[in-house]
Amino acid sequence: MSPSNADDRPMRVRMAPSPTGPLHIGTARTSLYNFLAARHQGGTYVLRIEDTDDARSTADFERDIIDNLHWLGINWDEGPQVAGGEDVGAHGPYRQSQRMDRYAAEAGRLLASGTAYRCWCTPEELEAVRRKQEAAKEPPRYNGRCLRLTDAQRAAFEAEARPSVVRFRVEPERIRFDDLIRGEVEFDNALLGDFVIVRNDGVPLYHFVVVVDDEAMEITHVIRGEDHLSNTPKHIALIRALGYREPRFGHIPLILNPDRTKISKRKSQTAITAYREEGYLPEAMVNFMAFLGWSPGTEEEIFTLDELVERFELSKVHKGGAIFDRDRLDHLNGVYIRSLSDEQLALRLRPWIPEAVGDADLVRVVPLIRERLVKLADAPALIGFVWEPDEVVASWYAPELLHPKKGGPGEARSALTRAAEVLGEVDDLDFSADLVEQRCREAADAAGMKAGNFFTPMRVAVTGRTVSPPLFDSLELLGRDRALARIRLALEKLAVPA
């Protein structure tokens, strides 16, 4: 076991997203853990964009990743701070597409030393070999054919300018390392084939560039998903061949679909931006993601980002994967929503509320929905009746919904008729929830109706729904005249046979 020589260096960690899709929940969680580890120890946090796969990488995805990391509150010390923007930091460039010279030089070193070699096998030939190996129940790996080429054959291939890849020559040795989370892990590289590090079009591949960049960026701790655990022996072999310093590796557990497979777009929502659009708060997302594979070892579970930074310990990260549980996320989101002041919540709600609704009006509406909001996007459905035109609100419900429980159109009509009278008697300036409630209760009493049966038709008439914020607060918000108008519209709907 080669002891790590990284421990005495100041901690430098990185996240290395690939802009081939929007910010993925798994990438976000790995980024969060790297961020927490770095901030907790006062280390440096680097963002590197892994865009060597030109065909699949886009500027839009890069923007989505950077924007959403910022949205979560995850900031980095080095790397592009803004999508498409300038790099910050002394170890750049931080986009792999801008580092091709370095990769070419390092591949050249490997080629020169004989630890890498050119391979002219075609994809078809490789595929045939793989199939044969599978049939023979052998591990699928490169058979080393091009390693055994004669000089004449090699010269012939080069003469005809046949495209070639660069393969790394894997030593048949046992590779051991001390994983930050899993402890000692051992692999047998004899089971590995010589893998490709540079494509036949000259583009260097992941396993190679990640090692080159981590050295160049002086990364001391590679914290990544468990799906990379079995890639690590390849990286260590490369690191040794290149004469690099070996960072420490830590493999965090995967986030899982409900069926316990690695979380995927197919079975779960994986795009952070989608959660953002649904109205989850970044605080809730962060708190939730942090606990998918880590806990402070106590029974506390509500933590801000700063508190997480303070408490986070890599040594307390779990080994087993964790299912992404929506119910729990929803609950946490509610906790954070309820912790916001009227003004703060109104500000968060702004993107979901029509511009025509003024800020002051929005703030006034917040107390009616705060306890009822699971996600910010739920707000319009809960409180839209306040600003929607009376006719629109009336169109939301069928006349039957005006009927009180165990009652029919008759009860609805008499309740609404009485309600209209009562409301009409209150001066518009005195139209407060308390006063209106008092009067309505008296009216229900006098009519010999149960309060609930009296209120149900009013609720539907005024809010357009059977489930709504508290009725009398809603009435106060609406004002006497609009409330009366809606009750009249309801009475009309009752009069027209369906």
Added chain:
RNA sequence: GCCCCCAUCGUCUAGAGGCCUAGGACGCCACCCUUUCAAGGUGGAGAUCAGGGGUUCGAAUCCCCUUGGGGGCACCA
């Protein structure tokens, strides 16, 4: 197929040999509060700690085996 990793209520987890007749939270059920829905409060069901062997006076905690689950084996990252 081969290699590697993992294993406490349905889910997220507490638990580093005696504090565990296994705790908390989400979800679920009931009741309270209540004009609806929430929120809140109280209580409840829910895990023979995957199974089997050891080690030990003592094991959810240490070791081994089995089983189960997952990940990886690309000219993707």
